[in-house]
Amino acid sequence: MDNFEFYNPTRIIFGKDTIGSLASLVPEGTRILLLYGGGSVKTNGVYDQVRTALAGRELAEFSGVEANPSYETCMAAVETIRQERAGFILALGGGSVFDAAKFIAAAARYSGGDPWKICVDRKPLKAALPWGGVLTLPATASEMNSGSVISRTSTREKLFFFDPLVFPIFSILDPQATYGLPSRQTANGVIDAFVHVTERYLTFPNESFLVDRLAESILGTLMELGPKVLLAPRDYPIRANLMWAATLAHNGLLDAGMPQDWASHMIGHELTALYGVDHARSLAVVLPALLRHQIVHKREKLVQFGQQILGIREGSAERRSEGVVEGIENFFRAMGAGTRLSDYGIPASDCRTIAERAVLHQGVLGERKDLDAAAVEEILRLAARP
């Protein structure tokens, strides 16, 4: 169990009909920038609830934040903040809008030159605008962490930063706001949350007995309720448990004392940057291949996964760990996600290029920091099999 620091000052307001509490959460005396994406907040009722809750307050708007939010869009929002003299950002949407809010909050107060350096240099921020959000898509836990992933369209880069100054002041999570999500987005959210947990859990044992149990709690909940929510999208308890699971999957709780991998995310980011693959689906491709490549190094935790979550208690450790990888791949498929490069039209001949970019951007990968470009290419070739 490694040393750790835990700090998470975000206030969560969770439950039915909680959006009305906005009036007491958003600061008075400053203009609020409503930040959202393509308009789904207008069809799911969230936008109207927010306008009602904030009636009489000075509001400005910036819409059009895309999936995998771009530096270019964020900088346009920064310009709106300057013109409108907004002092608080209210993000309405999913992880993309929340990640964008963080970059915008940092960039609006950045004094170090080109704000893209926030992602490139990852130096501690000196200031950021305060912000909060109303979440409509559980997936990234951006609603309760200090991390953000931003894409630069012109260079096809997808980079991240994190800083304690960009924790949301508050996030409102009303599971009812997720009832109308397209099933593809619901499924993506479940997969994303699942892989946030495996990035910590599927490494090697380090006597973090308790945090292992917490991770298994979240993994088990996602595997049990994920397929169910596709059949019962308006079931409140299922939606509520999945929403809170996605937040806890990546709010720092599972970092406590645990080794961390993140290779699936880093390789997956390249699939998104180069081919526009949904973030979650890039993970559904990379994780099974990574686990097969690292099956010896990750064996102990794979066997533990099998025993604690899938009830696999018999057979050799080799066979049991193979069964777990198959189980995870089947789970992704049950969530409707293809798990091979070919499912997304990505040719096997691109494996080397993707691998080299991943290592160029993020360095050698994995919990042992030993996955170089050659290893990443081998992983991708496993994902290129039919």
Added chain:
Amino acid sequence: MDNFEFYNPTRIIFGKDTIGSLASLVPEGTRILLLYGGGSVKTNGVYDQVRTALAGRELAEFSGVEANPSYETCMAAVETIRQERAGFILALGGGSVFDAAKFIAAAARYSGGDPWKICVDRKPLKAALPWGGVLTLPATASEMNSGSVISRTSTREKLFFFDPLVFPIFSILDPQATYGLPSRQTANGVIDAFVHVTERYLTFPNESFLVDRLAESILGTLMELGPKVLLAPRDYPIRANLMWAATLAHNGLLDAGMPQDWASHMIGHELTALYGVDHARSLAVVLPALLRHQIVHKREKLVQFGQQILGIREGSAERRSEGVVEGIENFFRAMGAGTRLSDYGIPASDCRTIAERAVLHQGVLGERKDLDAAAVEEILRLAARP
């Protein structure tokens, strides 16, 4: 799954040799009041490590905080703060010192008359001194919550308050600081943490599937490692997992969406106030009796406890829930705690008086708010059996 709010801004620094980080955590430019108890921090090395880390800083001291910290002692510390013009409290010790720090922090900035009203009226505070701590006894989670229990010696009252202004700014948790604890205190900490979880978990199902799993993770860890730590008090992974388990047992994580009982604590407080029973041991007496009294109302969660934690998967629900209560009582005994009133010399003839005081101080009890003085007396009579 009920609506909930989660907010916990305390920074946790956890792990080996972390006390040296104090210098960067404690604010500069103000005098620090070191607050501690009977001197165990001087024998376990914590006091010296703190003085070394804060060399050159302006320090004042107040020692003598007792188990079940008293209003009278706290008010003496407030007087020291005024005389020394201290602007920050640094608590060194266990839950008693941490609870005292909260009351002192609130009382030092209280403008509403007699500070005992903080516990009696429980009105939102307007201000409190900032404070942090170095934890030496995992048990109460006072290191990461906003609650405090204070006893008034003159009236034999034991009352609590909680307020967001008394969250510690930071808490340092070095499991090595717990190596030298007397086994009685170690055991008390495990029992206290265990009952913090059961106060939420052993109520009735409300579709909080995920938080149920998290609660089971903590309960299972405590039941597995609790007896082991008594045999291996210098085993770092065991100490570390137990320390973090005690924090998570009562830092708000398990409040999320769950019903809550707290009758065991409220009845137990009277046993402490009237007879000086250790807090944890008061819980070891009351909880098994409460569960037997409420065995029908709590049956579903007791059966779930048996299945998820004790592996009890056969037999009638009635027999399985009885087996769980026996299992919990055996666990307390394995931790060295007596589970009957007679173990602490409390006569059965006092049951009515204790019950009346509990309901007088806290109102009707339990997750259904239906345990009146007559019901509490019945519970205590179950604890009075040989």
